[in-house]
Amino acid sequence: MTTKKIKHAGRFGAGYGKRIRIKLNEVESKQRKKQECPLCKGTLKREAQGIWKCKKCLKKIAGGTYTFK
Numbered sequence: 001m002t003t004k005k006i007k008h009a010g011r012f013g014a015g016y017g018k019r020i021r022i023k024l025n026e027v028e029s030k031q032r033k034k035q036e037c038p039l040c041k042g043t044l045k046r047e048a049q050g051i052w053k054c055k056k057c058l059k060k061i062a063g064g065t066y067t068f069k
């Protein structure tokens with residue numbers, strides 16, 4: 001997993017605002033993408049933070065907090 005943590009997150013001061021907002025938009029669009037089950041290629045649904053559940057094989061998979069990798 002190569003999730004980059006944004007420094008200064010939570011402190012959106014002047015100068016950082018624009019860039020961080022772009023970065024957040026990227027993250028949000030990734031969240032909206034459907035995640036694919038690595039076992040059966042079914043659709044994964046985020047059940048809890050870091051936990052994904054496959055709609056097809058019903059397996060629970062631990063993944064990233066927001067996106068499955």
Ligand SMILES: [Zn+2]
Nearest residue numbers: 037040054057
């Ligand atoms: Zn599956």
